[in-house]
Amino acid sequence: MKKVLLIILGILIILVAVLLIKTYTYPFKKNNMGTGEGWKPVKNDSAVMHLSGGIKIPTVSTGSLGEFNYEPFARFKEYLKTTYPLVFQHTENVEVNQYGLVFRLKGNNPSLEPVLFLSHMDVVPPGDADIKNKEENIFRPEDQPLEPVTKVAEDWDFAPFSGAVANGRIYGRGAIDMKGMLFSLMESMNNLIKNKQIPQRDIYLAFGFDEEVGGKKGATQIADYFKKKGLKFDAVYDEGGLIMRKGNVAGIDSDIAVVGCAEKGFLSAKIKVKGLGGHSSMPPMESAIGKAAVIMQRLEDHQMKPTITPLIKEFFDNIGGTMPFTSRLAIANQWLLKPMLLSKLTKTNTTNALVRTTTALTMMKGSDGTNVLAPEVEFVVNFRLLPGNTVKDVREHIAKATKGFDVEVEEIDNTREASAISPTNTKAFKLIEAGVKEIYPAAIVTPYLTMAGTDAARYEIVSKNVYRFMPIKINRFEQQSLHSTNEYLSIENYLKMIHYFEYMMRNYDK
Template structure:
């Protein structure tokens, strides 16, 4: 027994040594004690005015496209054409499906694969979370269990009319300033400036201005993808919205900016479950009603969700977030072969971190009886799933069917499922040049791959490139992040200047290294 105890002690000692060694040698990010100031990029009054005027167009998109103000869309595109005559006289423009605009800047070397820059000019309604499909309206990068509350009075009204384009105190106010007319105008300003300098890119540059990203892109980006596939075009790299540069304090213990570059995107599917039972008067109910059966199914789905998994974007992000953690947190990340269960349990405590590690389950709609004394013969439940890369909508369907065992149900998907994207590589020119540009504009900023949780228009582009990156080069504090799809959205002029510089840099420098 004594020998056995010694042997077990030696094994435990060796195990502890391995854990400590792996913790201290794990490639966590190297942190800096200070965060340098971002680069100051001057912006002309003329450039600011062109952007501010563009915010005055009420280009709201709705799930029911019959509500869309299409004449305003037409007026907006006419305004853009008149505001940037040099761009539209030098680039070929094509209108697809009535409102999807595509600009093509011919390069000097047709043998090179082109680049695609995506943006959208539709916006959500001025009221917070009205009609939009994918509202965020919060600090999406706050990984703490108890995020600090933000002052709600700041989001109870607009300080300036949402379509005023007011310019005050270094800010450009209006719905869509960040999401995503800022990128629309930054791209146009970049091209306009480079044309004035007589710059000619080596490879063709495509710029897409999409009309309905906020409601799924089925009228715009989906038709654009079909058009480009029919032309036989494949892109070297596609750039779209997604992550941002988040201000210091986003991750615990890290006092530096963090640039979140989306290298993958979750899929989305909503399944409707029709649970059948016995209808009639509530005075003579069966032992189990349709509503009761639906409640059991919902409880099964919430209590037994699809398993957590660690995928590459999240693993890479954990190497950044872990750098500011204490020894226990770093130990769990560095030794997931032993502590992954503990790590997942901790991540599951916050909605943001949980969403990075699993296909999420959200019960969003219920429909039962119209009367308080009437038994519904059928109860409908709609559940929204955000699908982690590596799983499919069919995996989700199989998961639902298992939860419905023992009950008579019908299951359908009211909208076409969007499968999760492939994971783009973090080596090669596409990702590297984003890092280079961020380093110049935001010195001292940590750059991390990231899983984009909300849907973007590049979900339609998966067949057109192996390298799709979702990133908008703006530095946002928690207040500014929360203004997205909320009240008081604005773009600082400093951020706008850096956006113009960022896209100019990518277009000029892509083929220089």
């Protein structure tokens, strides 16, 4: 027995030694964390007021395209023309599907593949909050005196479409998502033209108008326009990643710039569950709502399996060197500790979404009466597909969860596969790294998986290098303001974003 114990102890010592050796020799990326503050913003009131004026135009996209109010979009186009006359005069610019905008600044070398920067002019509604008095210049009807009245949605410091400039910030719906980026791109191109800095390759800007409702009329048709013209882009840059402020990512004492090299797919299914209806005084043994509850419980209890994709492996390899020892141990020894690593990752919402196709029960409808049994109950489940999982996989998963019940499954919204994964060993990605270091020298730059849908995926038909990143440094509160109340963009972030994109445009071939 003593000999057996000694053998076991010896094996354990060897195992611990192997784990430690692998941890300390694992090739975590050595991040070049520079010093200093990077480029410091220079006061630019005109750029700030340009964005403020753009926010004041309520380019809201909601519901089906037939219900759009297109008047603000027409007004927004005219606003850009009057605000940036140099850009319109010195580029080839076209309208795609009437409201989509494309600009081409010609370079000196037509043999080089162009680069494309994206944004979108539409914003989500500001919410249905009550109105209270505050600051927004809105005029009364024509039969009343033309004096400003003030109003603002509840929980907003300033009215959603005020474009208020205060406290070192620019307030309003779309400030971050994503008129701030749109105006940064226009300012950057305007500066290139004004300073006669002609790039080597063509630079394109493309602005959709329905990204928030799927991009079918905007980005999809702009991408098709490019494809029909035979264009291939060396890189496409869109939203989808941010610079997470130091302390926002547990265990990492640094700013982290997460660059979306892929985005999740999407499938929303409305599941109608049939049963016996009637009066609640004589209920059946199993109601439609009870059957629906069983299916929903199956969907939540037996979710699609988690996995560490190559993209997320690269993410951990990039940031792992700055993480606590226990995390480095698990990352470096996945041959043994992968189940433990996955178990830890799936215990929190944010990291769970990195490693699996997520399941979210979002809507439910049944009887309208307290004493009425509905013969049919419906609910909606939303899946965000991890690269590697397919729409077919999710459909089979739903079929398994609903097995044994009388159901109808209808896919709603915009079903789409997860995007392709763009490489990181490209000039296009390395320029993102250089651009980030220009404004935040100490930030860690890493590839990442974008959780939400963007216009970027539409452009895979014209480029294999599609990157999702907006160079603004924000905290959790600011991140949560997207699609919520009190959205704002700090003036510092805005001016640094202009400098970043101008740096990208000027230095792509240097």
